[in-house]
Amino acid sequence: MLEILGKTNIDFMGKRTVAFTFSGILVLLGLIAVVQIASGSANLGIDFAGGTAVQLKFDQSVRIDEARKALESNGVSNAELQEFGQDNKLLIRVKASTTIEEKTAERVMAVFAKEFPDNTFVVDSTTEIGPTIGKKLQEDALIAIIISFAGIILYVAARFELRFGVAAALATFHDVLVVLGIFYILDKEINVLIVTALLTLAGYSLTDTVVVFDRIRENLKSRRRDTEEATINNAVNQVLSRTIVTSLTVILVLVPLTLAGGEVLHDFSLALLWGVICGTYSSVFVASPLVLLWPGRGGRLMKRN
Amino acid sequence: MKKVGGRLWLLALVIVASCVSFLPSYQPVFQALPGWLKGILPEKGIALGLDLQGGIHLVMEVDENRAVEIAVDRVVTSIHDLLVDKSIPAESVTRTSLDRITIQFQDADQKAEIQKLLVDFPSFTEVDTEGTDNSLVWQLLDVENKRIKDSAINQALETIRNRIDQFGVAEPIVQRQGLTQIVVQLPGIKEPKRAKDLIKETALLEFKMLDEENHMRLDLPSRIPKDMEAEILRQFEDKVPEGDQILFERLIEKDTGRESRIPYLVKKRVMLTGDVLSDARVSIGQFDEPYVSITFDTKGGQEFERITAANVKKRMAVVLDNTIYSAPVIQERIGGGRAQITGTFSMQEANDLAIVLRAGALPAPLKIVQDLTVGPSLGQDSIDKGVKSTLIAGAMVIIFMMVYYRLSGVIADFALILNLVCLMGALSALTATLTLPGIAGIVLTIGMGVDSNVLIFERIREELRNGKAVRLAVDSGYDKALLTIIDSHVTTLITGVALFLFGTGPIKGFAVTLCLGIAINLFTALVGTKVIFDLWNQRKKVEALSI
Numbered sequence: 001m002l003e004i005l006g007k008t009n010i011d012f013m014g015k016r017t018v019a020f021t022f023s024g025i026l027v028l029l030g031l032i033a034v035v036q037i038a039s040g041s042a043n044l045g046i047d048f049a050g051g052t053a054v055q056l057k058f059d060q061s062v063r064i065d066e067a068r069k070a071l072e073s074n075g076v077s078n079a080e081l082q083e084f085g086q087d088n089k090l091l092i093r094v095k096a097s098t099t100i101e102e103k104t105a106e107r108v109m110a111v112f113a114k115e116f117p118d119n120t121f122v123v124d125s126t127t128e129i130g131p132t133i134g135k136k137l138q139e140d141a142l143i144a145i146i147i148s149f150a151g152i153i154l155y156v157a158a159r160f161e162l163r164f165g166v167a168a169a170l171a172t173f174h175d176v177l178v179v180l181g182i183f184y185i186l187d188k189e190i191n192v193l194i195v196t197a198l199l200t201l202a203g204y205s206l207t208d209t210v211v212v213f214d215r216i217r218e219n220l221k222s223r224r225r226d227t228e229e230a231t232i233n234n235a236v237n238q239v240l241s242r243t244i245v246t247s248l249t250v251i252l253v254l255v256p257l258t259l260a261g262g263e264v265l266h267d268f269s270l271a272l273l274w275g276v277i278c279g280t281y282s283s284v285f286v287a288s289p290l291v292l293l294w295p296g297r298g299g300r301l302m303k304r305n
Numbered sequence: 306m307k308k309v310g311g312r313l314w315l316l317a318l319v320i321v322a323s324c325v326s327f328l329p330s331y332q333p334v335f336q337a338l339p340g341w342l343k344g345i346l347p348e349k350g351i352a353l354g355l356d357l358q359g360g361i362h363l364v365m366e367v368d369e370n371r372a373v374e375i376a377v378d379r380v381v382t383s384i385h386d387l388l389v390d391k392s393i394p395a396e397s398v399t400r401t402s403l404d405r406i407t408i409q410f411q412d413a414d415q416k417a418e419i420q421k422l423l424v425d426f427p428s429f430t431e432v433d434t435e436g437t438d439n440s441l442v443w444q445l446l447d448v449e450n451k452r453i454k455d456s457a458i459n460q461a462l463e464t465i466r467n468r469i470d471q472f473g474v475a476e477p478i479v480q481r482q483g484l485t486q487i488v489v490q491l492p493g494i495k496e497p498k499r500a501k502d503l504i505k506e507t508a509l510l511e512f513k514m515l516d517e518e519n520h521m522r523l524d525l526p527s528r529i530p531k532d533m534e535a536e537i538l539r540q541f542e543d544k545v546p547e548g549d550q551i552l553f554e555r556l557i558e559k560d561t562g563r564e565s566r567i568p569y570l571v572k573k574r575v576m577l578t579g580d581v582l583s584d585a586r587v588s589i590g591q592f593d594e595p596y597v598s599i600t601f602d603t604k605g606g607q608e609f610e611r612i613t614a615a616n617v618k619k620r621m622a623v624v625l626d627n628t629i630y631s632a633p634v635i636q637e638r639i640g641g642g643r644a645q646i647t648g649t650f651s652m653q654e655a656n657d658l659a660i661v662l663r664a665g666a667l668p669a670p671l672k673i674v675q676d677l678t679v680g681p682s683l684g685q686d687s688i689d690k691g692v693k694s695t696l697i698a699g700a701m702v703i704i705f706m707m708v709y710y711r712l713s714g715v716i717a718d719f720a721l722i723l724n725l726v727c728l729m730g731a732l733s734a735l736t737a738t739l740t741l742p743g744i745a746g747i748v749l750t751i752g753m754g755v756d757s758n759v760l761i762f763e764r765i766r767e768e769l770r771n772g773k774a775v776r777l778a779v780d781s782g783y784d785k786a787l788l789t790i791i792d793s794h795v796t797t798l799i800t801g802v803a804l805f806l807f808g809t810g811p812i813k814g815f816a817v818t819l820c821l822g823i824a825i826n827l828f829t830a831l832v833g834t835k836v837i838f839d840l841w842n843q844r845k846k847v848e849a850l851s852i
Contacts, residue, residue, distance in 0.1 A: 002708065002709050002710075002711075004709075007770075055683070057682065057683075105676075106498075122680060122682055123678075123680045124679070124680050124682060124683035124686075125677070125678060125679045125680060125683050126497075126676070126677075126678040127676065127677050127678070128673065128675070128676040128677075129674075129675050129676075130672075130673075130674035130675060132674060133364065133674050133675045140807050140808065141807075143807045144803050144804055144806075144807035144808055144812075145803075147803040147806070147807065148799055148800045148803035148804070151799040151800075151802075151803060152796055152799055152800070155795060155796055155799060156796065159792060192812060193742060195812075196742060196804065196808070196812050196815050199800050199803070199804055200749060200800070200815075200819070202800055203796065203797035203799075203800035203801070203819075204749075204797070206793075206796045206797065206800075207753075207756070207793035207794075207796060207797055210789070210792045210793045210796055211760065211789050211792075211793055214788060214789040214792060215789075218785075238767070239763075241763055242759055242760055242763040245709065245759045245763070246755070246756045246759050246760075248705070249702050249705060249706070249752060249755045249756070249759070250752040250755075250756070252698065252701045252702050252705055253698040253699075253701070253702060253748055253749075253751055253752045254698075254752075255698075256694045256697040256698045256701065257694045257695075257698060257745070257748060259694075260690060260693055260694040260697065261690055261691060261694040262686060262687050262690035262691065262694075264356070264687055264741050265687075265690070265691065265694070265741060265744075265745060268742070268745055269745070272749075
């Protein structure tokens with residue numbers, strides 16, 4: 001039998017003060033990111049903020065500062081530029097203030113055709129989104145998040161106890177906030193695809209948490225003499241090898257997607273990658289200790305046999 | 306030991322059904338199938354999303370208020386004509402707000418006479434409080450206002466559908482979204498800009514007479530550069546006589562491609578519009594220049610004959626969306642219901658003009674609120690990279706499972722491939738659209754499928770460690786992992802359903818693969834691999850398990 005971990009007996013619950021402090025800092029970061037997004041100063045994708053994005057693929061490489069100068073001298077001054085790898089790809093984004101009627105995409109293409117006549121390009125993609133649509137997408141994303149969280153709390157509360165439901169939701173929320181915070185610090189664009197990734201990692205982190213909770217429930221029924229802390233610690237240790245093996249396989253899937261999946265999948269996979277790391281950590285160090293914080297003695301799980 | 310037979314058949318059935326339903330998605334094989342089989346199978350399988358094969362996704366809004374304005378403007382013209390016909394000397398008829406018309410006249414005695422005309426315009430009512438002794442205010446009925454707005458979007462849908470049909474796009478989607486929006490999806494299109502122009506063009510064709518009596522026309526410059534239009538309009542704003550307007554003819558030099566404009570003084574009154582056309586085709590003139598020949602319907606033909614007869618030796622402008630295409634002198638009465646639109650355009654422009662004229666005009670201008678265009682090269686690039694990274698990811702997981710769980714790992718790998726086969730089959734059966742996030746969803750399903758097996762295997766290992774016999778360990782490992790697997794899958798399913806219900810576009814594609822994947826996972830983990838373990842355990846002596 002090949003094993004990464006044998007039978008372990010680590011005192012995870014005893015380290016909860018350290019874990020809560022660490023998580024607290026990360027969550028604070030995430031909350032700052034949320035405030036920044038709400039106030040519009042974060043790096044919101046044009047699908048949320050409204051605006052125009054043009055992605056061009058050039059024959060030869062284009063220097064970003066030259067491209068910016070070319071755009072500015074032709075009256076497109078508020079553009080953000082980003083390069084992609086070795087393919088000579090350039091992403092030009094112009095945010096909200098301009099409306100689609102101004103044909104920003106065509107203007108940008110015309111500028112490059114004029115200023116770099118020897119360097120031909122093909123248009124990979126153009127995206128133009130009116131401000132009203134951006135608002136609608138923001139609302140839709142928010143609704144999807146709220147609905148899925150409500151559903152999760154209800155389901156876990158029904159299957160376990162309310163405190164488990166709340167702990168699971170809090171741990172999941174923790175993961176989403178932390179990844180959001182990381183993306184904010186890395187100055188990655190927050191777009192619809194990233195919101196999808198966040199919701200996926202919420203689902204993933206939840207799975208991880210539910211697996212631990214399941215074991216806690218099982219142990220609560222069979223070992224009624226142990227203290228709750230010992231029971232929970234035991235459960236976490238018992239599922240630890242599963243937690244790690246699973247996380248490893250998911251990471252094995254995500255690493256090639258991040259590195260070789262192309263620019264569209266890159267940020268998406270990166271968010272999931274951080275999410276997996278975070279979710280694994282939180283199911284051990286955040287979700288289970290949270291259950292312990294809430295005095296639930298004599299609850300449904302303890303009574304039932 | 307459990308009986309295996311029934312479940313083995315079920316497994317075989319699912320695999321065969323998945324493979325068969327996947328067939329239409331892979332055209333090279335599908336085309337090679339015998340005819341009778343093709344007849345049974347559905348024609349379509351998995352479609353590639355716009356992000357994978359390139360194409361356009363447009364969301365447009367119909368300018369409803371403009372539709373009302375246009376309708377009211379038409380009534381203004383009719384009232385004006387009627388007053389002329391009845392020789393009632395009114396001072397002016399103008400649209401004074403979105404849906405109101407004010408008629409002014411010098412002599413208060415005429416009021417009653419004009420009021421009687423309202424009978425001819427049943428969609429209007431008189432606003433008593435607004436009128437004076439020398440003016441009348443008519444307002445569009447609310448019911449009619451609503452009807453115009455409503456029919457505007459339906460008419461726009463119809464027109465766009467017509468245009469796209471004639472443009473020739475495979476599997477276009479044109480549908481209404483919400484109350485005022487229209488969604489157009491054109492997959493795999495090679496000339497996105499041309500298609501967008503074709504859809505957006507209002508294509509309101511009007512015939513108007515030039516004002517050749519007013520002297521002001523002599524003040525207009527004979528030819529101006531393309532970007533001077535606004536300048537000229539401002540310069541002459543106050544000098545344009547009542548009932549006239551300045552419109553520009555577009556000129557393109559054949560050799561240099563340089564554009565210029567000729568301003569004309571044109572009477573606002575519309576003689577005839579494009580509604581009365583029955584056909585429009587491209588023809589080639591004697592100097593090899595393309596022009597569009599149009600055919601009027603019976604009523605339009607008679608009307609055109611009457612107009613041309615009454616205006617011989619005068620100049621008539623052919624106006625499309627407020628741009629003059631040509632302004633020929635009417636040489637004689639034109640019967641036969643045919644006319645030509647000449648101008649300086651290329652073959653392709655002439656072609657597109659014929660298309661929009663045949664398909665009819667939009668009731669009001671469209672506003673594009675969302676426009677996603679993906680070039681075909683990026684699509685191919687994304688497919689290549691998506692497939693490549695998925696294969697690498699799959700291979701890594703397969704190898705890892707074999708190394709870590711040995712023979713049992715091979716069983717898990719079988720489950721993984723089974724997962725993929727079933728998922729592709731299910732997506733084909735639903736004729737789902739595969740997008741890039743959809744591929745990500747598939748990859749995620751691989752991860753989750755592995756997780757179910759890891760849960761089971763770890764449980765079996767635990768049971769083995771506790772000294773249980775192999776058969777018992779397998780059974781109780783599955784039993785104990787069952788609840789956990791269901792719980793974890795249902796919670797993820799909740800997220801998936803929320804994404805499906807509230808997500809748009811790419812997110813929806815992701816949610817579909819995620820939800821399907823979860824359901825299939827449950828099947829492969831609880832039925833698929835268990836059957837193989839049971840089959841294995843049916844041997845007489847089972848002493849060790851390679852796990």
